[in-house]
Amino acid sequence: MNSESRRDLLFNVLMNGVAPLVAILIAFAIGGIVITSLGTNPFAFFSRMLSLNFGSMRGISQMIYRATPYFFTAMALSFAFKAGLFNIGAEGQMFVGGLALAWVGFTFTWLPFPILFILCLVAGFLGGALWGAIPGYLKVKRGAHEVITTIMMNFIAIALVQYIVQNHFMNPDWGIPHTPTVAEGAYAPSLGKIIPWFPAGTRANIMFLVAIILAGLTLVLLQRTKLGYEIRATGLNPNSAEYAGINISSRTVMTMAISGGFAGMATANFILGPGSHYFLKSEYGGIGFSGIAVGLLGRNNPLGIILAAILFGFLENGALGVQLYFPNVPRQIVEIMQAIILIVLVIVLEIARKFLKRLQKRG
């Protein structure tokens, strides 16, 4: 092994392995200190969490159910990152896509499975893609920075979706504003129906498999196709990409659209999967923003993102269950830990980067 490939290996191990692990460990340590200060044994707390998630197939299935949406919003961040774009509008793209997919599901009710199910996913993708493409277009045409426009688009989406549901789709007798329920043809089958060792009636559903397939397809798209090459080239150096004949403007809009499309499918897990089968805005709040943490923890790699999403699902599902055993520790402890993971991660990554640079200078 020559010194260059050894350096690459060191880079990979430090940035993609050590740094995320350090961030996770520090978050658990701080979480543990807080739990101790409330008079609870943190080891008992976390081991209960572990057994709630991994102790049974039902636990695993619940964890997967909680993890699935994070994959999609995280992919929204990370896909845009590949082209050097910062999409923090997953929250809004998720809402617009979610409403679109619910609309298809309760409108074209005569269509059978899997046609309606697939159409719902396409609608979710397109809704999110539209909401993502607008900031891309505004960046290309008018130079508006996508960070600010995507933030603003989040709040426009929240108000717009609220307005549409409340004034056009909602039955006033329901109390809580939500859409009508989607038709059976749109239901995402529970994993229990497909994979024999999953217990029947669990909420983890085919959207988790869709996530895994999309992760694979994205890797192929980025690494093996011309479009993927052009997207990566735009991200690495827009000037030389343009010099090489790549139409950066169209690639920027397209990247933002695909990125938004990922987020647009995030709520399919809840709406199409086993459960209430309608769009309920208040249930999804924050998944778009947390996706930023998941994407970075997964080091912007589709496979890494699956692992990071599972960690977030582990924390969320664990927090819901562990309350019964330790009612004095509010379940928001995991939200704090998720935030700590993100902030520690960015700092550790910069330290690792600095260390590698110093190593490189020495030769």
Next chain:
Amino acid sequence: MDIFTISTLLATIRMAVPISLAALGGLFSESTGVINIALEGIILMGAFAGTIITNATGSPLLGILMAVVAGIGMALIHAIASVTFKANHIISGVALNLFATGVTFFLALVLTGGSQISVESTLPKFLGISPVIYVTVAIFFLSGFFLYRTRLGLRLRATGEHMAAVDSVGISVTKMRYLGVLISGALAGLGGGFLAIEQANFFTKGMSAGRGYIGLASMIFGKWTPWGAAGAASLFGFSQALQFRISIPFVPDEFLQMLPYLITIAVLVGAVGRATPPAEDGNHFIKEG
């Protein structure tokens, strides 16, 4: 239906105070080139800390001061991450917003068992309105003077326009940036303290409700100037005040809610005049050699 009444004016001012303080905070931070989208979380933290300390000590004044301190504390984390460790400003901001949402909800449950805490005492009103409103107006006058007429203010702004030039005359870019970010935390924290103690008279989870981002929008709409930001925040405060007072025919509340964000995008795409952010916004200072 009467829109332009004294009570609407007072409501507008009350709504505008946290927004304008967040906007001015964003302005101080970005004048040194550090983007601060943690304003949202800082307001929330200020609101929480203010409420807890007011109730614990019986002094709303201490509560307001604690809100400022909590804001500075949050800003310090942002400065350490994004200035010292050169982390991405946006990511650090997102992390702090997530943190504030979680930690305030968590502590509210631990300390009181509920997610809403009422504030037990408020500052004595002066001529019918909260003294914090006068302080806010004074802060705007002082900031205008400080940023454009004092040596330190000019240095802060120079840092946001050209870091290397600032460094070359022996001024520490790091110190300037820390100062800008910490001032922004103090201001947004004060806004949060006002929101809980003086305006709502309670703390509830997630009560910042986008005010930090509307502050950011005001800063942009106001073209990165204190008076522009104050004007924009007043306009957005007015639209918020309207939402609670009347329903305008053919204009749903939700469209009033969208207004600040739509206007910001319009400004950014140049439809309503051009706004130019500080040249070094979001950049890191890396000393050559």
